[in-house]
Structure formats: C-alpha cells, structure tokens
Amino acid sequence: MDIIVAALPLLLKGLQVTLYIFVIAIILGFLIGLLVALLRLAPIKILNWIAKVYVDAIRGTPFIVQLFFIYFGVNSLNVISLDSTTAGIITVAINAGAYFAEIIRAGIQSIDKGQTEAARSIGFTGAQTMRYVVLPQAFRRMLPTITNQSIISLKDTSLLSVIGIADLTQQGQIQASATFEAFKVWLAVGVIYFIIIYLLTLIANFIERRVQVR
Amino acid sequence: MSIIIVKNLRKSFGTVEVLKDINAEVQEKEVICVIGPSGSGKSTFLRCLNLLEEVTGGEVLINGHDITDPKRKININKVRQEVGMVFQHFNLFPHKTVLENITLGPIKIRATDKAEAGRLALELLDKVGLKEKASSYPGELSGGQKQRVAIARALAMNPKIMLFDEPTSALDPEMVGDVLEVMKQLAKEGMTMVVVTHEMGFAREVGDRVIFMDGGYIVEENEPNELFGNPQHERTKAFLSKVL
Numbered sequence: 001m002d003i004i005v006a007a008l009p010l011l012l013k014g015l016q017v018t019l020y021i022f023v024i025a026i027i028l029g030f031l032i033g034l035l036v037a038l039l040r041l042a043p044i045k046i047l048n049w050i051a052k053v054y055v056d057a058i059r060g061t062p063f064i065v066q067l068f069f070i071y072f073g074v075n076s077l078n079v080i081s082l083d084s085t086t087a088g089i090i091t092v093a094i095n096a097g098a099y100f101a102e103i104i105r106a107g108i109q110s111i112d113k114g115q116t117e118a119a120r121s122i123g124f125t126g127a128q129t130m131r132y133v134v135l136p137q138a139f140r141r142m143l144p145t146i147t148n149q150s151i152i153s154l155k156d157t158s159l160l161s162v163i164g165i166a167d168l169t170q171q172g173q174i175q176a177s178a179t180f181e182a183f184k185v186w187l188a189v190g191v192i193y194f195i196i197i198y199l200l201t202l203i204a205n206f207i208e209r210r211v212q213v214r
Numbered sequence: 215m216s217i218i219i220v221k222n223l224r225k226s227f228g229t230v231e232v233l234k235d236i237n238a239e240v241q242e243k244e245v246i247c248v249i250g251p252s253g254s255g256k257s258t259f260l261r262c263l264n265l266l267e268e269v270t271g272g273e274v275l276i277n278g279h280d281i282t283d284p285k286r287k288i289n290i291n292k293v294r295q296e297v298g299m300v301f302q303h304f305n306l307f308p309h310k311t312v313l314e315n316i317t318l319g320p321i322k323i324r325a326t327d328k329a330e331a332g333r334l335a336l337e338l339l340d341k342v343g344l345k346e347k348a349s350s351y352p353g354e355l356s357g358g359q360k361q362r363v364a365i366a367r368a369l370a371m372n373p374k375i376m377l378f379d380e381p382t383s384a385l386d387p388e389m390v391g392d393v394l395e396v397m398k399q400l401a402k403e404g405m406t407m408v409v410v411t412h413e414m415g416f417a418r419e420v421g422d423r424v425i426f427m428d429g430g431y432i433v434e435e436n437e438p439n440e441l442f443g444n445p446q447h448e449r450t451k452a453f454l455s456k457v458l
Contacts, residue, residue: 117266118305118364122319122371123295132322137309 004188007175014171015192021085021167022154025092029153030146032093033100038130040105051101058098063156067091071163088160096153103145107138140211147204151197158193168192215278217242217375217406218263223272225258232258234430236272240375243404247417247438250427251453256410259427260379263408264297265290277374295323298368302380304360306352312339312363313348316370323371331370338366342396358389362396369400376400378409414457418442426450 039051058066071087074080082090111134119129139146161170172189176182218240225233232255240246248256261267262274265281274282276297281288307315316335320326326334339345342362352360361381368376378397382390394416401407401420411417417424418438425435426445434441434450442458445451 112305114301114303114305115307118299118301118307120291121264121266121294121297121299122367123291123323124319125291128322132318133307137307140309 003179003181003184007179007185007188010171010175011168011188011192014166014168015196017085017165018154018157018167018169019196021089021092021160021165022157025089025157026096026150026153028089028093029096030100032097033104036097036101037104037108040101041108055098055101058095059102063091063095064159064162066095067159067163070094084160084163084165087163088157088165092153092157092160095156096149099149099152100146103142103149104138107142107145108134110141111137140208143204143208143211147201150204151200154197154200155193216240216275217277218408219273219275220259220263221273221275223259223262223274224270225255225262225267226270231270232430233262233270236430236432238425238432238435240406240408242374242406244422245401245405245407245409245420246423246425247421248408248410248425248427249412249414249417249453249457250433254427255430256427257379260377260408260410263375263377264294264299266299291323295319295371296373297375297377298371298373299377300361300364300368300379300381302383304352304357304364304384306360306364306367308352311349311351312344312355315352315363316367319367319371335366335370338369339363341369341399342366343392356389357385358392361385361389361393365393365396365400375406375408378407378411380410380412382411382413412457414442414454426453428453 036051036054039047040055042048067087070091071082071084075082075087115133115137116129119133120126124132157167158169161167161173164170168189172185176185179185216239218238220236220238223233223236224231236259248259250256258267262269263276265274269282272282273280276293279288279293281290281293307318310318313332313335316338317326317328317331320331320334321328336345336348339348342365344359344362344366347355347359347363352363355363365381381397382393385393390413394413397407397409397416398420409416409421421438423435424438424441426433426441426447426449428449434445434447436446441450442454445454
C-alpha cells in the first residue's frame with residue numbers, strides 16, 4: 001500500500017496532464033465535428049466531399065498512426081515545429097472531430113423535416129433555423145453518443161504516452177519500472193481512469209436528465 | 215388588388231408533375247377553401263404560396279411581390295413573415311414552452327422586446343383559449359390544443375395571409391370543433407385565409423370561395439353554395455358524392 005501512496009502524487013500529476021489535454025482536445029474536437037457536420041449537409045457538393053474525405057480518412061486509420069503522422073510526419077517537414085503536447089491535443093481533436101461529425105450529422109438528420117418547415121414558414125433564415133430549432137433538439141438526442149465518444153477519446157489519450165507526454169499512463173510506466181511493482185501500479189492507474197470516466201458518465205447523465213425533451 | 219396571384223403554376227417532383235397549370239387569385243380578407251382527393255396537388259399548391267416548395271414554372275405574387283422571380287430580388291424570409299402557416303402535424307417546437315413557441319419569431323426575427331413579445335403571446339393564447347397553458351410544453355397538450363398554439367404562433371408575426379394545410383386532419387374528432395372555431399373567429403376578423411381541408415361543413419359555412427382540385431388542375435371554383443349544391447363537372451360531382 002505504501003508503494004501506491006508514494007506513487008500517488010506523481011500519478012495525480014499525470015492525471016492532470018491527461019485531463020488538460022482531454023478537455024482542450026474534446027472542445028476543439030466538438031467544434032471541428034460541428035463544422036464538418038454542417039459542411040457535410042451543406043447544399044454544395046465540393047464541401048460535402050471535403051467533409052466526407054476527412055471523416056473517412058480518420059475513421060479508416062488507427063489513432064496511433066494519426067499521432068505519429070502529426071508528431072513525427074508533420075514535424076519532419078520542418079515547416080512548423082509541434083511540441084508533443086500540442087501534437088497530442090491536435091491528434092485527439094482531429095480524431096474525435098471526425099466521429100463527432102458523424103454523430104452530429106445523424107442527430108441533425110433525425111429531426112423531423114416539419115420542424116424546419118415550421119421555422120422557415122415563420123420567416124427564420126436557414127442559419128437561424130439551425131441555431132434556434134434544429135440544433136437544440138438534435139443535441140439533446142445526441143448526448144448519450146457524445147458522452148460515449150468523449151469516453152473513448154479520454155482513453156485514447158493514454159496512447160499519447162508513446163510520444164513522451166507525461167500523462168497518467170506515462171507516469172504509471174515510470175512508477176512501475178522504478179518500483180518493480182507493476183501489478184500494484186497498473187491497478188492504481190486503472191482505478192484512476194475508471195473513477196474519472198465514471199464521474200464523466202454521472203455528469204453526462206445529470207445533464208441528460210436536465211435537458212430532456214418533454 | 216389581389217393579395218395572392220398565381221399564374222400558370224407548375225410543380226414537378228422528379229418526373230411526376232403534381233401541379234399542371236394552376237391559375238388563381240385571392241382577394242384581401244377572402245377565405246378560400248381548397249378541396250379535392252388525396253394526391254390532387256392541393257397541399258403542394260398551398261406550399262408553393264410561401265415557397266416551402268420550389269416551383270417548376272409559373273408565377274406566384276404575394277402582396278405584389280413575385281416570389282418566384284428567378285433573379286430572386288425578393289427576400290423570401292421577409293415575405294414569409296407576412297404569410298403564416300399552420301400544418302397538419304402542428305410542428306410545434308418540442309424543446310420550447312408554449313409561450314416560447316409563440317415568442318421565438320417576434321424576438322429573434324423582429325427583435326421585439328421580450329416582455330412585449332410575452333404580453334402579445336398571452337393575448338393570442340387567450341384568443342385561442344389556452345392562456346393557462348403558457349408554461350406547458352407541447353408534449354403535454356392534446357392535438358387540438360397543439361393546433362391552436364400553432365395558430366397563435368403563426369399569428370404572432372402579425373401576418374397578412376394565413377395558410378392552413380389540413381389543420382384538422384390529424385385530430386381526434388372531438389378536438390376538431392375547437393380548432394375550427396378559432397379559424398372561424400379569424401375569418402370573421404377579416405384575415406385572408408387559404409385553407410386546404412376535408413371539412414366540407416367548414417368550407418361551406420366559412421369559405422367565400424371553394425376551389426376543387428384534381429389531378430394537378432383546378433377543376434372548378436365557385437361560391438360554396440353553388441359548388442356544393444350545383445357542381446358543374448363530373449369529377450366534382452363524383453368527389454362530392456363520396457364525401458358528403
């Protein structure tokens with residue numbers, strides 16, 4: 001037990017890094033997802049096509065390859081230089097963005113056409129109809145799937161340890177090899193991830209109940 | 215001047231021609247009822263009047279504005295503010311309260327002050343007999359109540375014309391009366407109305423003119439007593455013998 005107590009401050013420091021990257025990446029990812037979903041549904045062929053290529057490319061390649069591509073690949077061009085944290089945030093955001101795009105697109109399409117017609121018949125523009133009528137309803141429906149994807153993205157951040165980011169998983173690795181107590185350390189790391197994800201689920205459930213469509 | 219003028223209106227969905235050559239005029243304060251069998255094009259005709267359907271050919275003039283002008287100098291959103299519409303399936307916004315359903319347009323489009331919009335909405339709710347439902351959500355209302363809220367929502371934009379697309383077809387029979395009562399009141403106040411309906415009683419009692427459509431054409435139009443009592447065309451006779 002004292003092994004864990006001794007390791008805990010460093011593991012929690014790692015957790016801080018994990019959460020920092022997760023929060024920024026998930027917000028960016030959501031904004032990317034919203035933009036791409038709207039491009040996907042826009043009445044302009046070329047925009048639909050760009051959005052589709054992006055989503056397919058991300059869904060069709062492993063996360064770790066995307067990470068290496070951005071951290072090693074892009075950096076090797078010597079055009080910009082990304083530190084590991086920035087590269088990590090970008091990868092998680094771009095990856096989550098593609099999945100969010102599909103979730104949001106499906107959510108928008110699930111809203112009855114009559115809602116749009118009613119809003120347009122009052123005199124709302126297409127953009128106003130999206131903002132005041134379609135999206136608020138779509139988001140309520142999407143919430144469970146959005147939570148799901150967020151949890152997946154949180155777990156994906158553990159792969160960022162591979163490029164040397166000092167996240168929870170990386171700290172686990174350091175502690176495990178320093179103490180030769182791999183079983184206890186990894187159990188502790190697992191429990192910390194579990195607690196965070198459990199809390200995330202509770203928050204999501206709370207929000208879901210609050211915004212339920214009556 | 216006629217407030218609605220329709221000239222040689224045509225509308226196709228793919229290769230199916232739904233409206234073939236529609237010509238009609240509506241005077242201010244007139245109540246026009248459009249009847250006809252399912253698939254006759256009457257709903258499509260109505261939806262062309264506020265461009266919920268893109269027209270294939272011909273012209274639609276609302277209050278003198280040619281909304282079908284291909285050069286699109288007309289801002290259709292502006293025109294739609296003057297043309298209220300009520301749908302068969304109500305299409306209330308389920309995430310907003312009854313009051314918010316009614317105030318959303320005035321607040322967001324007309325930049326009406328929130329308190330003022332609320333006051334106006336309560337007035338309209340009172341008119342349709344649902345003042346006590348202001349803070350309810352649409353999901354808590356019966357069909358007839360929903361439709362009356364939908365009418366209030368359309369009226370909140372202070373439109374010059376009201377379009378009704380089979381407003382009572384999705385209602386339980388005992389709810390129909392309340393909705394028709396509100397529409398009668400509206401007609402009495404001088405609202406210009408175009409009503410697609412299966413309620414022959416309403417058409418007869420409230421309509422100034424009745425249009426009978428079949429197969430994408432206006433087959434016959436006349437004053438209600440003439441059209442119902444003395445139909446000129448075989449198709450009108452056949453239809454009326456089935457529904458009356």
